[in-house]
Amino acid sequence: MDLFANLAIGFSIALSPYTLMLAVFGCFIGTIIGALPGLGPSNGVAILIPLTFSMGLDATSALVLMTAVYYGAMYGGRISSILLNIPGDEPALMTTLDGYPMAKAGRAGDALVISGVASFTGAFLSTVGLMLLAPLLARIAFQFGPAEYFALYLLAFATLGGIASNNQAKAAIASCIGLGIAMIGVDNNSGMPRLTGGNLHLYDGIDFLVAIVGLFAIAEVFFFIESHGKNTSIGVKLEKVTVPWRDIWNTKWTQLRASLIGFVAGVLPGAGASLGSFLAYMGEKSIAGEEGKFGTGVAKGVAAPEAGNNAAAGGALVPMLTLGVPGSGTTAVLLALLMTLNITPGPTLFTDRPEVVWGLIASLLIANFVLLLMNVPMVKVFVKILSVPPWVLLPGVTMISFVGIYSLSGSYFDLLLMVAFGALGWVLRKLDVPTVPIILGILLGGHMEDSLRRAMVLSDGDVTYLFSSPIAIGLWIVAVAGFVAPMFLRNVLTKPQRVSD
Amino acid sequence: MVSDRIFGAVVTLVALAYVASATQIQTSFLADPVGPRTFPILVGSVAAFCGILVAFKPDPDPTWPVLRTMGALVLAVVVLVGYAYALKPLGFLIPTAITAAILSYQINPNPKRAVLAGVGLSVGLFFIFKFALGLGLVALPAALHG
Numbered sequence: 200m201d202l203f204a205n206l207a208i209g210f211s212i213a214l215s216p217y218t219l220m221l222a223v224f225g226c227f228i229g230t231i232i233g234a235l236p237g238l239g240p241s242n243g244v245a246i247l248i249p250l251t252f253s254m255g256l257d258a259t260s261a262l263v264l265m266t267a268v269y270y271g272a273m274y275g276g277r278i279s280s281i282l283l284n285i286p287g288d289e290p291a292l293m294t295t296l297d298g299y300p301m302a303k304a305g306r307a308g309d310a311l312v313i314s315g316v317a318s319f320t321g322a323f324l325s326t327v328g329l330m331l332l333a334p335l336l337a338r339i340a341f342q343f344g345p346a347e348y349f350a351l352y353l354l355a356f357a358t359l360g361g362i363a364s365n366n367q368a369k370a371a372i373a374s375c376i377g378l379g380i381a382m383i384g385v386d387n388n389s390g391m392p393r394l395t396g397g398n399l400h401l402y403d404g405i406d407f408l409v410a411i412v413g414l415f416a417i418a419e420v421f422f423f424i425e426s427h428g429k430n431t432s433i434g435v436k437l438e439k440v441t442v443p444w445r446d447i448w449n450t451k452w453t454q455l456r457a458s459l460i461g462f463v464a465g466v467l468p469g470a471g472a473s474l475g476s477f478l479a480y481m482g483e484k485s486i487a488g489e490e491g492k493f494g495t496g497v498a499k500g501v502a503a504p505e506a507g508n509n510a511a512a513g514g515a516l517v518p519m520l521t522l523g524v525p526g527s528g529t530t531a532v533l534l535a536l537l538m539t540l541n542i543t544p545g546p547t548l549f550t551d552r553p554e555v556v557w558g559l560i561a562s563l564l565i566a567n568f569v570l571l572l573m574n575v576p577m578v579k580v581f582v583k584i585l586s587v588p589p590w591v592l593l594p595g596v597t598m599i600s601f602v603g604i605y606s607l608s609g610s611y612f613d614l615l616l617m618v619a620f621g622a623l624g625w626v627l628r629k630l631d632v633p634t635v636p637i638i639l640g641i642l643l644g645g646h647m648e649d650s651l652r653r654a655m656v657l658s659d660g661d662v663t664y665l666f667s668s669p670i671a672i673g674l675w676i677v678a679v680a681g682f683v684a685p686m687f688l689r690n691v692l693t694k695p696q697r698v699s700d
Numbered sequence: 701m702v703s704d705r706i707f708g709a710v711v712t713l714v715a716l717a718y719v720a721s722a723t724q725i726q727t728s729f730l731a732d733p734v735g736p737r738t739f740p741i742l743v744g745s746v747a748a749f750c751g752i753l754v755a756f757k758p759d760p761d762p763t764w765p766v767l768r769t770m771g772a773l774v775l776a777v778v779v780l781v782g783y784a785y786a787l788k789p790l791g792f793l794i795p796t797a798i799t800a801a802i803l804s805y806q807i808n809p810n811p812k813r814a815v816l817a818g819v820g821l822s823v824g825l826f827f828i829f830k831f832a833l834g835l836g837l838v839a840l841p842a843a844l845h846g
Contacts, residue, residue: 254833368753372711375747379718379740386736391726393736394718417780424776424806425765590808591817594800597780598825605787606835614784622777629762630707648739652732660733 202330209557213565218263221256222562225264226569229271233278234581235592236285237423240272240472240512240529241635242415246596248536249408249603258540259555263562265536266516269529270322270563273472273512274570277314277505278581282307290472290508293480297493297500304496308440313498314505315574316447317454319567321506324458325465325513326563329520332466333549333556336521340546343522345654346665350674352647355468355524356636358681364633367682373632377640378647380405387645388652400612407535407641409604409613413620414634415532416600421625423593440578443498450502453483461507465514468524472511479507513563520544520556523646528635534642701758708755712748719744772806779803791840792829797822 212218232243244265251261276291281298294314301310343351360370383394384404395401460482461475483503484493493500515530523544525531537544542555549556574581604613624634658664666672722740765773779802786795801818805811829835 250833250835253835366754366759368750368757369759371750372747372754375715375743375750378743379747382722382740382743386725388732389727389736391736393725394721394740396721420803421773421776424772424803425769427769427807427809588808590804590810590813591821593807594803594817595821595825597803598796598800598821601783601787602792602825602829602835602837609788611784611788614787615781618777618780618784621780625773629764630703631759631762632707651739652734655733 201334205334205553205557206330206561208554209559209561212259212554212558213263213561218260218558218562219565221260221264222267222566223569225267226271226566226573229268229273230275230278230570230573230581231271231584232268233272233275233291234584235275235587236279236283236585237419237589237593238596239276240269241532242412242419242596243272244268244529244532244536245408245411245415246600246603248532248539249412249607250599251536252539253603253606258542259558261536261540262542262555262559265533266559266563267566269533270509270512270566271570271573272529273322273509274315274318274574275581276508277318278311278578279585281310281314281501282582282585290476290511291504292473293476293504293508294501296480296504297496300494300496301498301501302496306496309443309446309498310496310501311578312440312442312575313446313450314501315571315578317450317457317502317506318509318574319571320454321458321461321509321511322513322567322570323564324455325462325510326560326567328462328510329513329516329563330560333517333521336517337546337549340521342670343546344668345650345657346667347671347674348650349647349654349665350671350678351468351522351524352643352650354674354678354681355639355643357678358468359636359639360633361682361685364636365631367686369630369632370636373627373634373636374640377637377642378644379640380410380637381641381644382648387649400610405616405641406607406613407638408539408607409617410620410641411532411535411638412600412604413617414624414637415528416596417617417621418624418628418634420593420597421621422628423589425625440576442575446498450499453499453502454506456486457483457503457506458510461510462514464507465511465527466517468518468522472508472515472527472529475511475514476504476508479510480504520548520559521546524643525639528638531635531638531642535638538642701761703761703764704758705755708751708753708758711751711754713751715744715748715751719748776803776806789841791838792826793822793839794841796825 232238233240247265247268251264256264276286277294277298280286280291280294281302284295284299286292286295298310298314356374360367360374364370383401385402386393392402457479460479464475464478465472480503483499484491487493487499491497491499515527519525519530519534523534525534534544542548542552600617601614604617607613627634654664666675719741722737722744725737727735779799783795783799797818800821801814804817805814826837826839830837
């Protein structure tokens with residue numbers, strides 16, 4: 200079997216002491232990042248990318264470290280959801296619905312263990328799914344020409360705008376902002392500067408890392424200043440942690456179903472972990488019905504969203520690695536990491552650099568076991584970290600962001616841009632304009648334009664070439680449906696509000 | 701309502717300006733059928749259209765912070781801009797301590813804690829960056845190094 204041979208390569212890389220150490224370290228940092236309110240997988244990974252880059256790690260090590268952080272953050276998000284009723288990151292929102300009531304009823308330890316095990320199930324199954332599905336998809340992706348890629352990029356923007364936001368027009372604006380920013384700089388084809396306004400600093404274009412850190416990390420600081428850190432409610436105390444075997448056993452089907460839903464949601468470009476946990480929770484809620492008592496602190500209500508969001512985290516890696524199209528905000532950040540490391544994701548990655556892909560998959564499997572150990576017996580260590588007050592944490596995040604971006608280029612101009620993106624991010628989020636499409640636009644804009652132009656070169660300017668293959672037509676149909684359908688489903692799919700005391 | 705109308709109008713204007721400047725992009729003799737202008741013009745047009753949509757079909761207003769908080773936010777931006785300019789000539793330690801202290805004070809107005817947070821973060825992060833991660837940071841103003 201190919202699969203086992205590939206896995207053997209992967210494990211031979213992942214089990215080297217150095218890589219293993221990076222994976223463990225990444226899991227630890229990731230769980231902390233996930234647990235801290237105000238730092239989630241996307242901004243946490245974003246501020247770490249410049250640092251990893253300036254540490255001079257090689258591609259595989261950097262990728263292993265950052266995906267371990269990514270998985271860790273997905274695990275850690277549940278801790279503050281359960282104990283503080285504040286989601287540590289967006290996908291963990293659904294965990295507050297049953298996790299916090301459970302903690303208030305004195306079962307905080309149980310909730311943490313059940314959600315930890317559910318996270319493990321979700322992440323493990325989705326990593327297996329990634330292993331099986333990614334090579335298949337990579338083989339299909341070989342048939343993609345520029346026309347198909349153009350349609351695929353459009354699909355990513357359409358589904359991201361359609362599903363993950365409340366207002367299609369605003370999501371489209373956000374995508375356009377990103378794409379518009381991506382155009383700035385010297386044009387690859389003609390070699391002429393575009394839209395730089397004569398500013399020499401802009402000739403290289405705007406670095407996506409600057410935009411990501413600004414929009415995700417600096418904007419968050421502004422939100423904390425606005426609320427004066429008032430959102431830090433007093434948490435529930437964690438007493439003894441025991442393993443509630445019976446609850447875990449009783450939720451086994453919930454965990455499996457939620458993992459499957461989460462994985463599928465993760466694979467869809469643009470949907471991501473938030474949708475995974477949301478669908479998993481709502482699905483289980485309707486299966487359990489009225490007697491299920493969802494929302495009052497039941498084990499299944501904790502297990503479902505956690506399995507769902509961790510499964511989506513693995514699923515989102517599938518389109519990211521095989522097609523170069525991220526499925527969520529955080530995978531967009533991971534894509535930024537790959538691009539920084541000069542790795543081009545896509546089908547050729549699987550044939551040209553198998554050690555990167557399979558090393559990554561093997562480390563994910565290992566990281567998952569490490570995370571289970573860290574998050575069940577050692578969960579008390581991370582609970583302590585929640586007591587870091589925002590008036591130390593947020594200035595710290597700002598300083599790390601500044602140093603990270605400064606270490607990339609050593610230019611004050613990038614720092615100014617970062618602050619500007621931070622302010623922009625604050626205004627846009629106030630206006631309910633999603634910021635993830637902006638990131639996606641900056642990351643994919645260049646590729647999207649390139650594939651359009653290459654398609655037109657191939658067809659000598661014939662626009663119908665864009666719809667000339669069955670794959671392309673299929674992608675266009677899904678793109679339009681993904682953008683339009685949520686307008687009609689909005690009434691059905693309203694997100695439940697957070698539990699308020 | 702009002703916020704979205706303004707936002708939509710601003711987006712439309714900026715998008716139109718973007719399209720206008722995209723038409724001025726120089727093409728070279730190596731041009732392909734699409735050329736360097738088409739895609740930016742396309743993007744700008746879509747944005748302008750969506751801006752008009754938002755202006756005519758606005759969402760309910762968000763709750764904007766009161767004037768004092770707005771002032772705090774503007775101050776934060778000013779401080780961060782100053783920090784961006786100061787980092788190179790003044791070294792890491794002093795600007796970081798000042799900026800971190802101001803941000804900390806704005807999140808939780810307690811002067812003593814803010815100063816502690818500023819100094820602690822500045823020194824602590826410097827050691828982590830310099831010695832654990834090996835980044836080439838300059839500690840103090842260049843003048844003091846002689």
